[in-house]
Amino acid sequence: MAGAIRLAAGVVEGSRAALSRAITLVESSLPDDFARATELFVELTRQQARRPTAHALRVGITGPPGAGKSTFIEALGRQLLDGGKRLAVLAVDPSSATSGGSILGDKTRMHALACHPSAFVRPSPSSGALGGVALRTHDAALLCEAAGFDHVLFETVGVGQSEVEVANMVDMTVVLLPPGSGDGLQAIKRGLIEHADLIVVTKADGELRAPAAALAREYATAMSMLRRRWRGWRTPVLTCSSHSPADVRAVLGCVRDFHATALRSGRFEQNRSEQELRLLFSAVQGELAFRLRTDARINALIREQHRRIVGGEVAPRVAADCLSTLFVERMRGGQSAQ
Numbered sequence: 001m002a003g004a005i006r007l008a009a010g011v012v013e014g015s016r017a018a019l020s021r022a023i024t025l026v027e028s029s030l031p032d033d034f035a036r037a038t039e040l041f042v043e044l045t046r047q048q049a050r051r052p053t054a055h056a057l058r059v060g061i062t063g064p065p066g067a068g069k070s071t072f073i074e075a076l077g078r079q080l081l082d083g084g085k086r087l088a089v090l091a092v093d094p095s096s097a098t099s100g101g102s103i104l105g106d107k108t109r110m111h112a113l114a115c116h117p118s119a120f121v122r123p124s125p126s127s128g129a130l131g132g133v134a135l136r137t138h139d140a141a142l143l144c145e146a147a148g149f150d151h152v153l154f155e156t157v158g159v160g161q162s163e164v165e166v167a168n169m170v171d172m173t174v175v176l177l178p179p180g181s182g183d184g185l186q187a188i189k190r191g192l193i194e195h196a197d198l199i200v201v202t203k204a205d206g207e208l209r210a211p212a213a214a215l216a217r218e219y220a221t222a223m224s225m226l227r228r229r230w231r232g233w234r235t236p237v238l239t240c241s242s243h244s245p246a247d248v249r250a251v252l253g254c255v256r257d258f259h260a261t262a263l264r265s266g267r268f269e270q271n272r273s274e275q276e277l278r279l280l281f282s283a284v285q286g287e288l289a290f291r292l293r294t295d296a297r298i299n300a301l302i303r304e305q306h307r308r309i310v311g312g313e314v315a316p317r318v319a320a321d322c323l324s325t326l327f328v329e330r331m332r333g334g335q336s337a338q
């Protein structure tokens with residue numbers, strides 16, 4: 001527990017080394033670290049109660065490979081930092097569990113951000129952490145907030161499930177789309193923009209300026225025909241060159257506008273509350289599954305039922321029902337004994 005107290009104090013004081021260690025802890029796949037991470041959050045809550053921290057704005061930045069995400073995050077990040085904000089960038093890569101890849105890990109991009117004293121850039125976690133991508137990323141965001149970062153950006157490659165996962169843990173989703181890929185409104189077909197609160201057509205400079213504007217017009221027309229994201233917000237479509245400070249400022253203005261509108265309408269709190277409920281359910285499922293797998297007595301019961309299934313004495317669904325009922329009854333018994 002002494003370790004958790006020290007680490008929590010380091011995070012709350014804004015030590016980047018402590019923050020890095022804490023994030024490594026929540027990403028760890030070792031059962032002991034899982035318990036230590038839980039202790040850390042108990043301690044963080046205790047320490048923060050004395051010094052409450054404001055919620056950071058969590059923004060997901062997604063888009064197909066090569067859309068210009070890192071370049072854009074670096075440009076946007078610089079403007080936030082110039083405005084006196086503190087910024088954390090977390091890479092989320094659900095695919096890393098299967099590919100072993102890391103979307104920021106091997107990149108030297110975002111160099112200016114990584115070196116800035118008010119910024120914190122974290123590559124995607126290694127695969128195999130307990131608790132799933134959603135929980136560990138949410139934990140990492142909470143740690144960044146506890147460390148005083150008021151903006152947390154999540155970078156993810158929009159190639160399937162990842163952007164949905166990210167949309168489920170952020171306040172705002174920004175989808176970046178490159179011009180000139182010749183595939184028109186592909187992003188709509190691929191469901192990429194379903195969760196978009198803002199669409200940005202990137203690389204709007206030089207010879208790509210005109211195709212970027214044309215693609216933005218197509219998306220603007222398409223978006224005007226789609227249902228509003230929520231009452232009070234229709235997803236805007238902007239063009240942006242990350243090399244143009246004015247373009248990046250316009251995107252930042254739109255992010256601020258979204259934030260203010262969401263706060264005013266109550267949508268911000270409602271969205272967070274729904275996310276936390278979903279997260280709680282999936283975290284409990286994950287933890288129960290882990291305990292089932294690792295508890296010797298429960299394992300013995302499962303093996304006994306397995307033997308009966310193999311011996312043809314019982315069907316799997318009947319055995320599962322029997323075990324589940326037993327666990328629930330034991331849990332109830334445990335409750336009444338307390």
Ligand SMILES: Nc1nc2c(ncn2[C@@H]2O[C@H](COP(=O)(O)OP(=O)(O)OP(=O)(O)O)[C@@H](O)[C@H]2O)c(=O)[nH]1
Pocket residue numbers: 063064065066067068069070071072103157202203204205206208240241242243
């Ligand atoms: N002309 C122009 N090129 C850009 C702009 N933004 C990014 N690029 C270029 O587009 C290429 C891809 O940019 P990245 O920022 O690496 O894109 P990404 O989406 O992070 O790429 P992945 O990590 O592979 O998914 C690089 O060669 C950038 O230099 C821009 O605003 N204008």
